[in-house]
Each structure stands twice: as C-alpha cells, then as structure tokens.
Amino acid sequence: MTLPFRYEKLGYAALNVTSLERSVPFYRDLMGLEVVTMDERMAFLRCGQDHHSLILYQAPSAGIKRVAYKMATKADLERAFAHLAESGMAPQWIDPAESTALGIGPAFRVREPNSGLMLEFYDRMIQMAVPFNPTVTKIARIGHVVLGARKYAESVRTLSEVFNFTVSDFVENKFSWMRCFPNPLHHALAVGKSERDHLHHVNFMVSDIDDIGAAINRMKKAGVQIVFGPGRHLPSTSIFLYFLDPDGMTMEFSFGMEEIHEENPREPRMLEMHSRTMDIWGSTPHEQFGKFGAIEGGHD
Ligand SMILES: [Fe+2]
Numbered sequence: 212m213t214l215p216f217r218y219e220k221l222g223y224a225a226l227n228v229t230s231l232e233r234s235v236p237f238y239r240d241l242m243g244l245e246v247v248t249m250d251e252r253m254a255f256l257r258c259g260q261d262h263h264s265l266i267l268y269q270a271p272s273a274g275i276k277r278v279a280y281k282m283a284t285k286a287d288l289e290r291a292f293a294h295l296a297e298s299g300m301a302p303q304w305i306d307p308a309e310s311t312a313l314g315i316g317p318a319f320r321v322r323e324p325n326s327g328l329m330l331e332f333y334d335r336m337i338q339m340a341v342p343f344n345p346t347v348t349k350i351a352r353i354g355h356v357v358l359g360a361r362k363y364a365e366s367v368r369t370l371s372e373v374f375n376f377t378v379s380d381f382v383e384n385k386f387s388w389m390r391c392f393p394n395p396l397h398h399a400l401a402v403g404k405s406e407r408d409h410l411h412h413v414n415f416m417v418s419d420i421d422d423i424g425a426a427i428n429r430m431k432k433a434g435v436q437i438v439f440g441p442g443r444h445l446p447s448t449s450i451f452l453y454f455l456d457p458d459g460m461t462m463e464f465s466f467g468m469e470e471i472h473e474e475n476p477r478e479p480r481m482l483e484m485h486s487r488t489m490d491i492w493g494s495t496p497h498e499q500f501g502k503f504g505a506i507e508g509g510h511d
Pocket of ligand 1 (some may be wrong): 414
C-alpha cells in the first residue's frame with residue numbers, strides 16, 4: 212500500500228495563555244526556551260534552529276490553539292492536503308500573509324473533528340542563523356501533545372486512518388500513543404479517554420538526565436507546582452517530570468524515548484491500565500495533573 216503522505220516531525224504547539232506578561236518569563240526563565248520575538252498579542256519561543264517550537268497567544272482563556280506538524284517534503288504537504296480534502300476533513304490553506312508572519316512556508320489547517328483539535332501542516336520553517344544557546348535546560352525538541360477526548364475511539368481512528376499517525380502502544384478503550392509516521396519517536400501525539408475534550412499536557416524532550424533533576428529544584432524554588440514525577444513511563448521508557456504553567460496547564464520535561472523505525476517496526480502493545488504503566492518508579496499524580504486547558508474551537 213502506498214502511504215498517502217509522510218511527516219517529518221512535530222513542529223510547534225500554539226497555546227493560549229491569559230497573561231503573556233506572566234507566562235513568557237515562566238517559559239523562558241524556568242523552562243529554558245528562548246524568546247525570538249514578542250508583542251502584546253503573541254510570543255514566539257524556540258529551543259533549536261527552528262524559528263519557533265512554541266507560540267503563546269494572549270487570550271481570554273488558556274488552552275491549546277493548534278498543533279503544527281512539519282511534513283517531509285513539499286510534495287507530502289500537497290498530498291496531505293489532497294488526501295484530507297478527499298477524506299472530507301475540509302483542510303484550508305492559510306493566508307500567505309499569516310504564513311509569512313509565522314516564519315513558515317505554505318501551510319494548511321484542518322480540524323480533527325472528534326476532539327476538535329486544530330492541526331496545522333507545513334513543510335518549511337525559517338532556520339535561525341544564530342544557534343540556540345541553552346540556559347537552564349538543554350531542550351532537544353518539542354516532543355508531544357496529549358489530549359483528553361470524549362470521543363476517544365473515534366478520534367484515535369481518525370488520527371490513524373485519515374491523518375496517518377501510527378499507534379505505538381495503547382491501553383484498550385483508554386489511551387493511545389501515536390507517532391507521526393515515519394518519525395521513529397514513540398509518540399508525537401497521544402489521546403486519552405476523558406469526560407471532556409481538553410489539553411492534557413505539552414512535552415519538551417531534554418537532552419540530559421541532569422535537566423530533569425535540576426528542573427525539580429528550580430521549579431520547587433520558584434513555587435511551581437510539580438504534578439507528577441520524577442518517574443519513568445513504562446510505554447516509552449521516558450524519565451519524566453510534570454509541572455504546571457502559570458495558567459495551570461500541565462507541561463512535561465522528559466528524557467529518553469523509544470524509537471520505532473520504519474523498517475521492521477514492532478507491533479503496538481496492548482498495555483494494562485495500571486499505575487505502573489504511567490510510572491514504574493511508583494509516584495502518584497497530583498489531582499491537577501493534565502486537567503487544565505481547553506481545546507480552542509473544540510466542543511467544550
Ligand atoms: Fe508525555
């Protein structure tokens with residue numbers, strides 16, 4: 212079977228925050244992203260050569276605005292548009308003035324209809340001339356976004372059958388970890404069953420175990436609520452730390468992740484719903500873990 216289109220990676224997440232003034236210092240000074248540009252409406256932050264890996268938008272309520280994936284080639288971008296249009300997903304090319312303002316090439320947006328999540332597809336982003344200079348954290352990349360969805364099964368089916376995400380592991384009727392094929396990282400998107408549609412968390416992968424340990428102390432000193440970890444996820448083998456941003460949205464730092472390659476991939480595993488699946492070290496999530504943040508334009 213010819214696959215309709217190929218991803219390269221998760222490019223960036225766009226979050227709504229209720230106070231840029233409060234959130235920008237958090238993402239810059241405590242998480243370690245670099246502010247590229249900002250005005251009173253939005254802030255672009257980076258953690259590598261890409262122009263940005265995160266955009267914060269000033270908004271009346273906090274949540275996920277969209278998640279943007281970089282396609283492997285321009286031809287993949289065009290194939291993705293044609294495939295999603297044929298599949299009835301109604302993708303829309305974004306105005307060239309907006310793609311220029313975002314520092315990306317031609318791009319389109321399309322809503323995953325079950326969770327309400329807006330996805331963006333693009334094939335190139337401005338590569339910065341000056342290398343990213345890590346401050347408090349050696350962030351390697353934005354890793355993944357996780358959602359809670361009422362129509363969990365429908366959302367996972369659409370993401371895998373129409374959007375060409377590949378399930379790496381799942382807990383039956385509860386949770387699916389998906390990679391953006393053929394990117395080998397265990398998951399770039401995950402969906403869990405929930406009473407409502409909401410953002411669960413946004414992950415940044417760090418390049419050193421010390422980044423996790425140092426973050427624990429830095430967050431505690433700054434009075435940031437740690438909501439889960441440190442621990443190690445069973446499915447992806449990642450060592451993790453979850454904490455809350457100033458709006459209460461859950462952010463994650465993780466170190467290490469299984470890679471599943473295009474040649475001879477292993478089959479997805481059906482995992483037990485067990486606290487050990489979430490953390491083999493046995494920490495317990497706080498009640499605010501993965502709770503706060505709307506899906507903009509979604510159903511709730
Ligand atoms: Fe995660």
